[in-house]
Amino acid sequence: MDKGTTGTAAALAWGLATALLVGCAHNSPYEPADPLERINRPIYAFNTTADKYVLRPVTKTYVDYVPAPVRSSVSNFFDNLFYPTVVVNDALQAKFKQSGLDLTRFLMNTTFGVVGLFDPATMVGLDKHDEDFGQTLGRWGVGEGWYIMLPFFGPSTNRDAVGRVGDYFMAPANYVDYTWPERIALNGVLAVDTRAQLLDLDSVLDQQLDPYVFLRTAYLQRRLNQVYDGNPPAKYTEPELPED
Amino acid sequence: MNLSTRRGLIRNFAIGLVAAFGVAAGAVAATPPEQVIKTTTDALRADIGKNVAKYQADKASFYAMVDREIVPHFDTTYIAKVILGSHLKEASPEQIKQFETAFKDMLVHSYADKLLEYYDSVDIQVKPGVVQDGGKRAEVNTTIVRKDGKPPIPVTFSMRNGGDGDWKVWDIKAENISLVLNFRTQIDAEIKKSNIASVIQRLNAGQLQVDPADAKSGKAP
Numbered sequence: 001m002d003k004g005t006t007g008t009a010a011a012l013a014w015g016l017a018t019a020l021l022v023g024c025a026h027n028s029p030y031e032p033a034d035p036l037e038r039i040n041r042p043i044y045a046f047n048t049t050a051d052k053y054v055l056r057p058v059t060k061t062y063v064d065y066v067p068a069p070v071r072s073s074v075s076n077f078f079d080n081l082f083y084p085t086v087v088v089n090d091a092l093q094a095k096f097k098q099s100g101l102d103l104t105r106f107l108m109n110t111t112f113g114v115v116g117l118f119d120p121a122t123m124v125g126l127d128k129h130d131e132d133f134g135q136t137l138g139r140w141g142v143g144e145g146w147y148i149m150l151p152f153f154g155p156s157t158n159r160d161a162v163g164r165v166g167d168y169f170m171a172p173a174n175y176v177d178y179t180w181p182e183r184i185a186l187n188g189v190l191a192v193d194t195r196a197q198l199l200d201l202d203s204v205l206d207q208q209l210d211p212y213v214f215l216r217t218a219y220l221q222r223r224l225n226q227v228y229d230g231n232p233p234a235k236y237t238e239p240e241l242p243e244d
Numbered sequence: 245m246n247l248s249t250r251r252g253l254i255r256n257f258a259i260g261l262v263a264a265f266g267v268a269a270g271a272v273a274a275t276p277p278e279q280v281i282k283t284t285t286d287a288l289r290a291d292i293g294k295n296v297a298k299y300q301a302d303k304a305s306f307y308a309m310v311d312r313e314i315v316p317h318f319d320t321t322y323i324a325k326v327i328l329g330s331h332l333k334e335a336s337p338e339q340i341k342q343f344e345t346a347f348k349d350m351l352v353h354s355y356a357d358k359l360l361e362y363y364d365s366v367d368i369q370v371k372p373g374v375v376q377d378g379g380k381r382a383e384v385n386t387t388i389v390r391k392d393g394k395p396p397i398p399v400t401f402s403m404r405n406g407g408d409g410d411w412k413v414w415d416i417k418a419e420n421i422s423l424v425l426n427f428r429t430q431i432d433a434e435i436k437k438s439n440i441a442s443v444i445q446r447l448n449a450g451q452l453q454v455d456p457a458d459a460k461s462g463k464a465p
Contacts, residue, residue, distance in 0.1 A: 209430045210434070214426055221426070225421070230398065230419075
């Protein structure tokens with residue numbers, strides 16, 4: 001991307017973000033705002049089909065044939081490649097100490113960890129953190145808004161969709177001039193690596209009465225957990241419960 | 245980057261949940277909540293360790309053990325009530341009972357298989373329980389440590405003291421993803437579309453599966 005298109009893209013993203021975030025309400029995961037359900041469900045069905053015939057079989061083959069240490073290094077590599085977004089989001093959430101530690105973690109894994117293939121930082125106590133711009137917006141008080149199902153990428157919300165765009169611009173890796181084949185290869189491996197970590201979930205999903213609702217609830221519960229770093233307020237996580 | 249933010253969505257949900265499920269068995273009466281969780285962990289895992297071949301060959305005997313050892317430590321009546329949620333007042337006592345049975349069988353059979361799969365690949369650390377609400381409720385936090393070195397999974401047991409002195413589990417949360425409250429949301433949508441009797445009937449018949457492509461399965465107006 002040259003500077004002109006980057007600028008236009010950024011301006012477009014900002015406009016879209018503002019439009020999406022206006023009026024984003026806080027909802028309970030149990031009574032979410034899902035006004036697009038009639039569109040979301042067919043998209044979910046499409047994602048499920050694409051997964052069933054393409055992503056899942058490829059991932060199964062990957063897990064079956066690629067040895068665990070190699071898969072682990074692939075995971076580490078991607079974690080590290082996009083880790084600067086964590087450093088930036090730490091700072092945006094005023095977690096300055098964590099931001100410094102995460103920067104150290106990134107530098108250590110990039111150098112001693114051979115461009116992130118290994119994770120020496122965890123061994124010396126620089127633990128991995130989980131932050132992204134969707135969480136930052138949540139921290140700033142933006143509600144999640146509507147639940148939306150994105151083609152290929154899966155569950156999201158208005159807020160988290162904006163977060164994705166923000167994260168994209170925060171990752172130095174996304175400013176590299178890749179050729180299209182490189183871009184496709186990188187994203188392909190990333191998709192398989194991500195999917196490999198979710199294989200355990202398949203049988204749980206299969207046993208649900210309504211996998212769409214299960215995934216929606218689980219996604220929203222998980223995001224709340226992330227925004228509040230493991231301690232979401234009870235008013236969001238517990239509906240009214242019977243006395244006995 | 246797109247997929248990177250999605251990494252670990254509901255990561256390890258299955259393994260955490262299942263490992264957790266195993267913890268809850270074989271409690272001793274009138275013990276502190278975390279003790280209920282802790283002392284029974286080893287018993288159940290030892291049982292599976294001893295009988296793993298038999299259980300794998302004969303699922304019925306495994307389910308029978310799960311029914312005998314695990315189910316009594318879940319407050320299934322309360323779980324049924326939580327899941328019925330706002331529909332509780334419309335339900336007759338018989339319906340609550342039927343609902344309890346239907347939910348219990350589904351829960352047990354759905355998750356018991358996972359238990360069998362993961363019993364020996366994790367270790368479970370139990371932290372002291374936090375008793376709330378004047379001694380009626382407690383949360384017991386545990387950490388599922390995976391032997392393959394992947395990040396540990398925080399799992400919380402929500403327990404209640406039903407008055408007979410026994411602490412019983414009514415919800416399990418893996419990384420704050422709640423099993424029971426998630427199920428409640430699914431059931432709520434189904435009841436709104438039809439009625440409690442029809443949902444019970446379909447649960448019992450194993451017919452309650454929603455086609456994700458069915459765009460009409462949204463909430464009834």
